Every structure is written in C-alpha cells, then in structure tokens.
Amino acid sequence: MPLEVSPPTPEAVARAATLLREGRLVAFPTETVYGLGADATNDRAVASIFDAKGRPAFNPLIVHVTGFAEARRYARLDARAEKLTHAFWPGALTLVAPRTGDCPVSLLVSAGLDTIAVRAPAHEVAQALLAAAGRPLAAPSANRSGKLSPTRAVHVAESLGDANGSLAMILDGGPCALGLESTVVGLPAEGPATLLRPGALARMEIEDILGAPLADPAPVGAEEGRASPGLLESHYAPDAPLRLDVTDAKPGEVLLAFGARPPQDAAVTRNLSETGDLTEAAANLFAMLRELDALSGGKPIAVMPIPAHGLGEAINDRLRRAAAPRD
Ligand code: TXA
Ligand code: MG
Secondary structure (H helix, E strand, C coil): CCCCCCCHHHHHHHHHHHHHHCCCCECCCCCCEEEEEEECCCHHHHHHHHHHHHCCCCCEEEEEEHHHHHHHHHHHHCCHHHHHHHHHHHCEEEEEEEEEECCCCCCCCCCCCCCCEEEECCHHHHHHHHHCCCEEECEEECCCCCCCCCCCCHHHHHHHCCCCCCEEECCCCCCCCCCCCEEEEEEECCCCCCCECCCCHHHHHHHHCCCCCCCCCCCCCCHHHHHHHHCCCCCCCCCCCCCECCCCCCCCCCCEEEECCCCCCCEEEECCCCCCCCHHHHHHHHHHHHHEEEEEEECCCCECCCCCCCCCCHHHHHHHHHHHHCC
16 A cells, blocks of 8 residues: 555544554644654554654653643653643643553553553644544654654655555644653653753753752662663563573573463563564563563573574564563
8 A cells, every 4th residue: 555645634644643543653743743653552553653754762752642631541640740731731742651550551551661651742633633532652763763753744754655565544633742752751750850851841941840959860770760761771670580582481481472482391482573574573571471470480581592684683682672681
C-alpha cells in the first residue's frame, strides 16, 4: 500500500484512527514535532515503531493521552503532577511516573521499566486523533534514529517514507508551532522532581509551579540513574541472571527461546517467536522476561541466540544490558 499523505480533514482523521486500531503506524502533528504514532496497548504495533525508526536500542516512548483523567489510568500521578498538568496541559510537558498496577500500555513502551511517560498534546489534530482512536498513542518523534526532528509533514515523508510499509499515513497539519520536543520531568514516588530532558517548556516555568527547583538526573552509574534513560544509561534488569546464546538448556532451567526448535530440557519455556519473526520477538521481549524472572526462583534464565539484523540489534542490546554484572 502506498503511503498516504493527507490534510487533517475529519474523514482523514477517522481513517487514521481506524489504521491505528488495526495496528498500523500513523504520523501526526503535535505542537512540538511530528510524532510517529501507534496504539500504545498493542505490543506488535509498538515494536514496529522501533523497526521503522531503525533504533539500535529500545528507548522508552512517550504515551500521548487526551488529558489528566486518562493519564492517571496509566501513571500514578501525585499532587505535583496535578499541579503541573493543571498549569501546562495540554502542552509541551511530559511526565514520567510509576505505571499503575493495571496499566494496559505495552511494556515495550516503557522499555521494560516500571515507569511510563505521559503527555497530553495541545495540537488540535493530535487531540482529534486521540479522541477518534480511543486509545493511548505511543509516539516518538517521526524521524529515523539520529536524524533531525521533523517539524513538517515533508520531513516525515523524507525520513520514513520507505519504512518497510509500516507507516500507513501522514496527517499533514502544517509546520509545528514550537519545533522543539517536550520537556520531560520525572516524578518518582520518592524524591524530587527531575529534569530528564530539557525541551520546549522552560525549566523556570516548571519550577515556578512546583515551588521547588528541578533536580538534575543522577550521574551515569549511580543507582538512581536507572530511573532516567534518554540522557542516561538505564534499562530493565531482571532479578535472575541471564545466560546468553544458549543452544542447549540445562534440565530444570527456564528458557527464553527463539525459533522453531528450542531445546527440550528446559522446565519452563517462553518463545519470543516460533516463526523467527523479530518484530514479534520485540513485542514479546519484556513481558516474557518478566514472566520467566518470576518463575526462575533466582536461577539463571537461559536465552537462545537472536539474529543481529533488523530489530534483533535492539533485542540483543537489551539482553546484553540485562545480562551485565551488577551489584
Ligand atoms: O515533543 C515530544 O515529546 C515528541 C512529540 C511527538 O510528542 N515526542 C518525543 O518522543 O520526543 P521521543 O520518544 O523521541 O522521546 C522520549 C523521551 C526520551 O528522552 C526518553 O528517554 C524519555 O522521553 N522517556 C520516555 N519514557 C521514559 C521513562 N519511562 N523513563 C525515563 N524517560 C523516559
Ligand atoms: Mg526523538
């Protein structure tokens, strides 16, 4: 199917919403930059975002919502969040907070972390699309990894027009008013609000509303650094150690398999993709790792080799980090 670029008429927005509910990707304008949107509750759709962007690693994504009432279904939002969203939503502020217990958003959106980033965009096309889709939308900036952020529909088409056909449609809402990504603020259950990414909303405005200075993220390697990727090294780490590139599981071991012929000796097996489909594997990665972690009783999780091409690069990156020695 050819990529459809359309002005944001009511009909086009309705069609875009249908495509999103079917698991396709739609690029849409926000007041900051264009976003590459997917149904945030659909693991496979989220995996195809990473595929389209060509990201060599899974970074957590921002979930776009209609407003505070919806955001609090996915994130545990405290009094600070209420103040900030009252002042700045809809707008260029993203909040990172703990996921709710029954959060329906894909773990891949959170890159396996216990936190989630939420933002209510102000752009009327983004709001119309969110309302029509009736789903939260995961959306990073709609550019290939490492390229400039897109502030016009033509930038999106240039960067992602040939993205494996997973990008179904671009809603052209004209140039973005701000042209700079949202400011990302971390609101941990304990500890001060943290400036995770400077952006279109100035630090001082946020500090004015909070009545307190924003803390800077902890330096790389510090324990708290684990809560703030993007600027810092941070990633999901299971309690159980991982054994990578395993081709023969030991009896009783729990196994994260890939492909049609997993070894038979494992006590428990989860298969990332029996057909060897890397997008399916990415969609399953964090949920299966968590399941096996809970079932392993602290014994190592054996992981079969995953091919290094396509999304395999990001999967292997995350597995290597999860397997790295830690204190
Ligand atoms: O303006 C914007 O924010 C645009 C538009 C499309 O809304 N979106 C955007 O998304 O810039 P993206 O994926 O390019 O940037 C997401 C930022 C990254 O710095 C990421 O590390 C941070 O948000 N982030 C997301 N979830 C996080 C989490 N759970 N913990 C810490 N940081 C998180
Ligand atoms: Mg970006």
